[in-house]
Amino acid sequence: MSEEFISIGEVAKRSGIAASALRYYEEKGLIAHASRQGQTRLYPPSITERLALITLGQHAGFSLDEIAEVLTNDGYELDRQQLSNKAEEIDKQIQRLSLMRDGLLHAANCNAPTHAECPKFQRILRFTQQQKVKETEKQLDK
Amino acid sequence: MSEEFISIGEVAKRSGIAASALRYYEEKGLIAHASRQGQTRLYPPSITERLALITLGQHAGFSLDEIAEVLTNDGYELDRQQLSNKAEEIDKQIQRLSLMRDGLLHAANCNAPTHAECPKFQRILRFTQQQKVKETEKQLDK
DNA sequence: GCTTGACCTCAAGTCGACTTGAACCGCTAT
DNA sequence: ATAGCGGTTCAAGTCGACTTGAGGTCAAGC
Numbered sequence: 001m002s003e004e005f006i007s008i009g010e011v012a013k014r015s016g017i018a019a020s021a022l023r024y025y026e027e028k029g030l031i032a033h034a035s036r037q038g039q040t041r042l043y044p045p046s047i048t049e050r051l052a053l054i055t056l057g058q059h060a061g062f063s064l065d066e067i068a069e070v071l072t073n074d075g076y077e078l079d080r081q082q083l084s085n086k087a088e089e090i091d092k093q094i095q096r097l098s099l100m101r102d103g104l105l106h107a108a109n110c111n112a113p114t115h116a117e118c119p120k121f122q123r124i125l126r127f128t129q130q131q132k133v134k135e136t137e138k139q140l141d142k
Numbered sequence: 143m144s145e146e147f148i149s150i151g152e153v154a155k156r157s158g159i160a161a162s163a164l165r166y167y168e169e170k171g172l173i174a175h176a177s178r179q180g181q182t183r184l185y186p187p188s189i190t191e192r193l194a195l196i197t198l199g200q201h202a203g204f205s206l207d208e209i210a211e212v213l214t215n216d217g218y219e220l221d222r223q224q225l226s227n228k229a230e231e232i233d234k235q236i237q238r239l240s241l242m243r244d245g246l247l248h249a250a251n252c253n254a255p256t257h258a259e260c261p262k263f264q265r266i267l268r269f270t271q272q273q274k275v276k277e278t279e280k281q282l283d284k
Numbered sequence: 285g286c287t288t289g290a291c292c293t294c295a296a297g298t299c300g301a302c303t304t305g306a307a308c309c310g311c312t313a314t
Numbered sequence: 315a316t317a318g319c320g321g322t323t324c325a326a327g328t329c330g331a332c333t334t335g336a337g338g339t340c341a342a343g344c
Contacts, residue, residue: 007290007291008290008291009290009291014271014275015271015274015275016271016274016275016276016277016278016279017274017278018278018332018333019290019291020332020333020334021331021332021333023292023293024331024332024333028331038291038292038339038340039291039292039293039339039340040290040291040292040340041291041292048271049267051271052267052268052270052271052274053267055270055271055274056242056245056266056267056270058331059238059242059270059273060239060242060243060246061239063330063331064330064331065330080249080250080251081250083246083247083249083250084246084247084250086246087243087246087247087250090239090242090243090246091243093239094236094239094240094243096201097202097203097232097235097236097239098236100198100201100202100232101202101229101232101233101236103198104202104225104226104228104229104232105225105226105229107222107225108222108223108225108226108229109222124198125191125194125195125198126194128194128197128198128201129156129157129158129190129193129194129197131201132157132158132159132194132197133156133157133158134158135158136158136159136160137158149320149321150320150321151320151321160302160303161320161321162302162303162304163301163302163303165322165323166301166302166303170301180309180310180321180322181309181310181321181322181323182310182320182321182322183321183322200301205300205301206300206301207300
Protein backbone atom coordinates (compact mmCIF):
# COMPACT_ATOMS: atom_id res chain seq x y z
CA MET A 1 0.00 0.00 0.00
CA SER A 2 1.67 3.22 1.12
CA GLU A 3 5.45 3.51 0.88
CA GLU A 4 7.47 2.70 3.93
CA PHE A 5 9.99 5.48 3.61
CA ILE A 6 10.28 8.70 1.71
CA SER A 7 13.17 10.97 0.80
CA ILE A 8 13.75 14.42 2.22
CA GLY A 9 12.69 15.91 -1.11
CA GLU A 10 9.39 14.11 -0.93
CA VAL A 11 8.86 15.27 2.65
CA ALA A 12 9.59 18.80 1.50
CA LYS A 13 7.01 18.54 -1.26
CA ARG A 14 4.34 17.11 1.02
CA SER A 15 4.90 19.41 3.96
CA GLY A 16 5.79 22.59 2.13
CA ILE A 17 8.93 22.88 4.24
CA ALA A 18 12.26 23.23 2.43
CA ALA A 19 14.76 20.38 2.70
CA SER A 20 17.29 22.74 4.22
CA ALA A 21 14.77 23.66 6.90
CA LEU A 22 14.12 19.98 7.62
CA ARG A 23 17.83 19.40 8.18
CA TYR A 24 17.83 22.45 10.43
CA TYR A 25 14.93 21.04 12.43
CA GLU A 26 16.80 17.80 12.85
CA GLU A 27 19.86 19.63 14.09
CA LYS A 28 17.69 21.62 16.50
CA GLY A 29 16.13 18.42 17.81
CA LEU A 30 12.61 19.25 16.65
CA ILE A 31 12.43 16.05 14.68
CA ALA A 32 14.23 12.78 15.31
CA HIS A 33 17.44 11.98 13.48
CA ALA A 34 16.19 10.29 10.35
CA SER A 35 17.28 6.75 9.62
CA ARG A 36 19.72 6.56 6.77
CA GLN A 37 20.35 4.48 3.71
CA GLY A 38 23.99 5.24 3.22
CA GLN A 39 24.12 9.01 3.51
CA THR A 40 20.57 9.63 2.50
CA ARG A 41 17.87 10.38 5.04
CA LEU A 42 14.74 8.28 4.98
CA TYR A 43 11.55 9.37 6.67
CA PRO A 44 8.37 7.55 7.58
CA PRO A 45 5.49 9.33 5.83
CA SER A 46 3.95 10.01 9.24
CA ILE A 47 6.61 12.65 9.79
CA THR A 48 4.30 15.09 8.04
CA GLU A 49 2.02 15.08 11.07
CA ARG A 50 4.74 16.24 13.38
CA LEU A 51 5.75 18.84 10.83
CA ALA A 52 2.19 20.13 10.58
CA LEU A 53 2.23 20.45 14.34
CA ILE A 54 5.40 22.50 14.16
CA THR A 55 3.93 24.74 11.47
CA LEU A 56 0.81 25.15 13.56
CA GLY A 57 2.89 26.34 16.46
CA GLN A 58 4.80 28.79 14.32
CA HIS A 59 1.65 30.30 12.92
CA ALA A 60 0.47 30.69 16.47
CA GLY A 61 3.56 32.84 17.04
CA PHE A 62 5.82 30.52 19.00
CA SER A 63 9.54 30.14 18.48
CA LEU A 64 11.04 26.81 17.53
CA ASP A 65 12.48 26.52 21.02
CA GLU A 66 9.07 26.98 22.58
CA ILE A 67 7.61 24.41 20.23
CA ALA A 68 10.36 22.00 21.15
CA GLU A 69 9.39 22.38 24.81
CA VAL A 70 5.81 21.46 24.12
CA LEU A 71 6.48 18.59 21.74
CA THR A 72 7.73 15.56 23.58
CA ASN A 73 10.64 13.80 22.00
CA ASP A 74 8.98 10.53 21.13
CA GLY A 75 5.98 10.33 18.85
CA TYR A 76 4.05 13.53 18.79
CA GLU A 77 2.29 13.63 22.10
CA LEU A 78 1.95 16.94 23.87
CA ASP A 79 2.02 18.32 27.35
CA ARG A 80 -1.60 19.20 28.06
CA GLN A 81 -0.87 21.83 30.67
CA GLN A 82 1.51 23.62 28.35
CA LEU A 83 -1.16 23.55 25.70
CA SER A 84 -3.69 25.41 27.80
CA ASN A 85 -1.07 27.98 28.72
CA LYS A 86 -0.23 28.60 25.11
CA ALA A 87 -3.91 28.76 24.26
CA GLU A 88 -4.32 31.47 26.83
CA GLU A 89 -1.42 33.43 25.40
CA ILE A 90 -2.97 33.23 21.98
CA ASP A 91 -6.22 34.44 23.39
CA LYS A 92 -4.52 37.53 24.73
CA GLN A 93 -2.96 38.19 21.37
CA ILE A 94 -6.39 37.86 19.80
CA GLN A 95 -7.69 40.47 22.20
CA ARG A 96 -4.87 42.81 21.25
CA LEU A 97 -5.42 42.29 17.56
CA SER A 98 -9.14 42.86 17.90
CA LEU A 99 -8.39 46.17 19.53
CA MET A 100 -6.08 47.11 16.68
CA ARG A 101 -8.58 46.07 14.05
CA ASP A 102 -11.36 48.08 15.64
CA GLY A 103 -9.02 51.00 16.01
CA LEU A 104 -8.03 50.88 12.36
CA LEU A 105 -11.57 50.46 11.12
CA HIS A 106 -12.73 53.29 13.26
CA ALA A 107 -9.90 55.49 12.09
CA ALA A 108 -10.79 54.70 8.50
CA ASN A 109 -14.41 55.73 8.93
CA CYS A 110 -14.37 58.29 11.67
CA ASN A 111 -15.04 61.76 10.38
CA ALA A 112 -13.22 63.76 12.93
CA PRO A 113 -11.06 66.03 10.76
CA THR A 114 -7.89 64.36 11.97
CA HIS A 115 -7.42 61.35 14.17
CA ALA A 116 -5.85 63.69 16.65
CA GLU A 117 -9.37 64.79 17.47
CA CYS A 118 -11.05 61.45 17.64
CA PRO A 119 -11.40 60.47 21.28
CA LYS A 120 -11.86 56.78 20.60
CA PHE A 121 -8.68 56.57 18.60
CA GLN A 122 -6.87 58.55 21.23
CA ARG A 123 -7.92 56.07 23.85
CA ILE A 124 -6.47 53.23 21.84
CA LEU A 125 -3.22 55.08 21.33
CA ARG A 126 -2.89 55.83 25.01
CA PHE A 127 -3.50 52.22 25.84
CA THR A 128 -0.86 51.08 23.37
CA GLN A 129 1.61 53.50 24.83
CA GLN A 130 0.98 52.48 28.41
CA GLN A 131 1.50 48.85 27.53
CA LYS A 132 4.80 49.70 25.91
CA VAL A 133 6.03 51.73 28.85
CA LYS A 134 5.09 48.97 31.28
CA GLU A 135 6.85 46.41 29.16
CA THR A 136 9.99 48.48 29.16
CA GLU A 137 9.91 48.86 32.91
CA LYS A 138 9.64 45.11 33.27
CA GLN A 139 12.79 44.73 31.21
CA LEU A 140 14.61 47.01 33.60
CA ASP A 141 13.49 45.02 36.61
CA LYS A 142 15.39 41.97 35.51
CA MET B 143 2.34 75.52 30.60
CA SER B 144 3.58 72.27 29.14
CA GLU B 145 7.16 72.34 27.83
CA GLU B 146 7.75 73.27 24.25
CA PHE B 147 10.47 70.76 23.55
CA ILE B 148 11.79 67.64 25.16
CA SER B 149 15.02 65.67 24.85
CA ILE B 150 15.37 62.27 23.30
CA GLY B 151 15.79 60.75 26.74
CA GLU B 152 12.51 62.23 27.87
CA VAL B 153 10.78 60.94 24.74
CA ALA B 154 12.23 57.52 25.47
CA LYS B 155 10.87 57.58 29.00
CA ARG B 156 7.41 58.71 27.93
CA SER B 157 7.05 56.41 24.97
CA GLY B 158 8.87 53.36 26.28
CA ILE B 159 10.99 53.34 23.12
CA ALA B 160 14.77 53.38 23.53
CA ALA B 161 16.70 56.44 22.39
CA SER B 162 18.68 54.28 19.98
CA ALA B 163 15.43 53.08 18.46
CA LEU B 164 14.22 56.64 18.09
CA ARG B 165 17.37 57.55 16.15
CA TYR B 166 16.81 54.47 14.05
CA TYR B 167 13.24 55.55 13.31
CA GLU B 168 14.50 58.95 12.26
CA GLU B 169 17.01 57.38 9.92
CA LYS B 170 14.30 55.15 8.48
CA GLY B 171 12.05 58.14 7.91
CA LEU B 172 9.34 57.01 10.31
CA ILE B 173 9.60 60.23 12.25
CA ALA B 174 10.70 63.63 11.00
CA HIS B 175 14.27 64.78 11.51
CA ALA B 176 14.12 66.41 14.89
CA SER B 177 15.02 70.05 15.19
CA ARG B 178 18.33 70.59 16.92
CA GLN B 179 19.83 72.79 19.53
CA GLY B 180 23.45 72.46 18.64
CA GLN B 181 23.85 68.71 18.20
CA THR B 182 21.06 67.73 20.51
CA ARG B 183 17.69 66.64 19.15
CA LEU B 184 14.61 68.41 20.45
CA TYR B 185 11.14 66.96 20.08
CA PRO B 186 7.69 68.44 20.47
CA PRO B 187 5.88 66.44 23.15
CA SER B 188 3.24 65.53 20.58
CA ILE B 189 5.76 63.13 19.02
CA THR B 190 4.52 60.54 21.48
CA GLU B 191 1.27 60.25 19.55
CA ARG B 192 3.02 59.31 16.36
CA LEU B 193 5.17 56.88 18.28
CA ALA B 194 2.12 55.26 19.85
CA LEU B 195 0.77 54.87 16.35
CA ILE B 196 3.97 53.12 15.29
CA THR B 197 3.84 50.82 18.29
CA LEU B 198 0.22 50.08 17.53
CA GLY B 199 1.16 49.02 14.02
CA GLN B 200 3.96 46.83 15.25
CA HIS B 201 1.73 45.05 17.71
CA ALA B 202 -0.64 44.47 14.84
CA GLY B 203 2.17 42.61 13.12
CA PHE B 204 3.32 45.11 10.50
CA SER B 205 6.91 45.82 9.58
CA LEU B 206 8.32 49.31 9.94
CA ASP B 207 8.28 49.66 6.18
CA GLU B 208 4.61 48.84 6.03
CA ILE B 209 3.90 51.31 8.78
CA ALA B 210 5.85 53.96 6.93
CA GLU B 211 3.60 53.39 3.92
CA VAL B 212 0.47 53.99 5.93
CA LEU B 213 1.69 56.95 7.92
CA THR B 214 1.82 60.03 5.78
CA ASN B 215 4.96 62.09 6.10
CA ASP B 216 3.45 65.22 7.55
CA GLY B 217 1.56 65.29 10.83
CA TYR B 218 0.10 61.98 11.72
CA GLU B 219 -2.75 61.62 9.30
CA LEU B 220 -3.39 58.27 7.72
CA ASP B 221 -4.50 56.87 4.42
CA ARG B 222 -8.02 55.65 5.11
CA GLN B 223 -8.10 53.08 2.33
CA GLN B 224 -4.86 51.54 3.55
CA LEU B 225 -6.32 51.39 7.01
CA SER B 226 -9.27 49.26 5.97
CA ASN B 227 -6.95 46.94 4.08
CA LYS B 228 -4.75 46.46 7.10
CA ALA B 229 -7.80 45.97 9.28
CA GLU B 230 -8.89 43.18 6.98
CA GLU B 231 -5.48 41.54 7.17
CA ILE B 232 -5.63 41.66 10.92
CA ASP B 233 -9.03 40.10 10.83
CA LYS B 234 -7.66 37.16 8.87
CA GLN B 235 -4.88 36.75 11.36
CA ILE B 236 -7.46 36.74 14.14
CA GLN B 237 -9.29 33.96 12.35
CA ARG B 238 -6.09 31.95 12.11
CA LEU B 239 -5.24 32.49 15.74
CA SER B 240 -8.74 31.53 16.83
CA LEU B 241 -8.32 28.27 14.97
CA MET B 242 -5.03 27.63 16.75
CA ARG B 243 -6.44 28.48 20.14
CA ASP B 244 -9.41 26.18 19.68
CA GLY B 245 -7.09 23.50 18.41
CA LEU B 246 -4.82 23.77 21.41
CA LEU B 247 -7.66 23.87 23.91
CA HIS B 248 -9.24 20.89 22.31
CA ALA B 249 -5.98 19.00 22.30
CA ALA B 250 -5.53 19.79 25.97
CA ASN B 251 -8.93 18.37 26.90
CA CYS B 252 -9.66 15.77 24.28
CA ASN B 253 -9.46 12.27 25.67
CA ALA B 254 -8.54 10.40 22.56
CA PRO B 255 -5.54 8.36 23.70
CA THR B 256 -3.19 10.31 21.46
CA HIS B 257 -3.86 13.34 19.29
CA ALA B 258 -3.09 11.12 16.36
CA GLU B 259 -6.52 9.65 16.88
CA CYS B 260 -8.49 12.80 17.44
CA PRO B 261 -10.28 13.67 14.23
CA LYS B 262 -10.82 17.31 15.10
CA PHE B 263 -7.16 17.84 15.78
CA GLN B 264 -6.29 16.01 12.61
CA ARG B 265 -8.50 18.33 10.64
CA ILE B 266 -6.68 21.34 12.01
CA LEU B 267 -3.31 19.82 11.21
CA ARG B 268 -4.32 19.03 7.67
CA PHE B 269 -5.55 22.56 7.20
CA THR B 270 -2.29 23.98 8.51
CA GLN B 271 -0.33 21.78 6.18
CA GLN B 272 -2.36 22.67 3.11
CA GLN B 273 -1.89 26.36 3.82
CA LYS B 274 1.84 25.85 4.05
CA VAL B 275 2.07 23.91 0.81
CA LYS B 276 0.02 26.51 -1.03
CA GLU B 277 2.20 29.25 0.34
CA THR B 278 5.28 27.49 -0.90
CA GLU B 279 3.82 27.07 -4.35
CA LYS B 280 3.08 30.77 -4.48
CA GLN B 281 6.73 31.48 -3.77
CA LEU B 282 7.73 29.34 -6.71
CA ASP B 283 5.41 31.19 -9.05
CA LYS B 284 7.31 34.43 -8.66
C1' DG C 285 31.74 6.92 -19.85
C1' DC C 286 29.64 11.02 -18.82
C1' DT C 287 26.17 14.15 -17.55
C1' DT C 288 22.27 15.11 -14.62
C1' DG C 289 19.76 15.35 -10.51
C1' DA C 290 19.00 14.45 -5.82
C1' DC C 291 21.22 13.96 -1.92
C1' DC C 292 25.13 15.09 1.61
C1' DT C 293 28.20 18.44 4.92
C1' DC C 294 29.85 22.61 6.69
C1' DA C 295 30.51 27.44 6.81
C1' DA C 296 28.90 31.71 5.75
C1' DG C 297 25.29 34.92 4.47
C1' DT C 298 20.53 37.18 5.00
C1' DC C 299 16.72 39.98 7.01
C1' DG C 300 14.48 43.14 10.27
C1' DA C 301 14.76 45.82 14.18
C1' DC C 302 17.39 47.21 16.96
C1' DT C 303 21.51 47.30 20.51
C1' DT C 304 26.18 47.90 21.71
C1' DG C 305 30.67 49.86 21.68
C1' DA C 306 34.12 53.22 20.95
C1' DA C 307 35.22 57.80 20.77
C1' DC C 308 33.85 62.24 21.27
C1' DC C 309 31.28 66.98 22.94
C1' DG C 310 29.18 70.21 26.29
C1' DC C 311 26.99 71.38 30.65
C1' DT C 312 26.90 71.58 35.70
C1' DA C 313 27.99 70.27 40.31
C1' DT C 314 31.66 69.22 43.41
C1' DA D 315 39.35 71.51 36.83
C1' DT D 316 37.48 67.44 36.70
C1' DA D 317 34.06 63.80 37.08
C1' DG D 318 29.74 62.47 35.55
C1' DC D 319 25.70 62.64 32.84
C1' DG D 320 23.37 62.86 28.74
C1' DG D 321 23.74 63.78 24.32
C1' DT D 322 26.22 62.79 19.46
C1' DT D 323 28.12 59.66 15.23
C1' DC D 324 29.35 55.51 12.97
C1' DA D 325 30.36 50.79 12.50
C1' DA D 326 29.68 46.43 14.04
C1' DG D 327 27.17 42.96 16.61
C1' DT D 328 22.83 40.20 17.87
C1' DC D 329 18.85 37.02 17.38
C1' DG D 330 15.92 33.60 15.11
C1' DA D 331 15.03 30.86 11.32
C1' DC D 332 16.56 29.74 7.74
C1' DT D 333 19.02 30.00 2.86
C1' DT D 334 22.92 29.89 -0.05
C1' DG D 335 27.28 28.37 -1.77
C1' DA D 336 31.13 25.46 -2.35
C1' DG D 337 32.54 21.09 -2.86
C1' DG D 338 31.60 16.10 -2.79
C1' DT D 339 28.97 11.25 -3.32
C1' DC D 340 26.07 8.18 -5.77
C1' DA D 341 22.60 5.97 -9.03
C1' DA D 342 20.15 6.36 -13.39
C1' DG D 343 19.78 7.37 -18.17
C1' DC D 344 21.77 8.55 -22.70
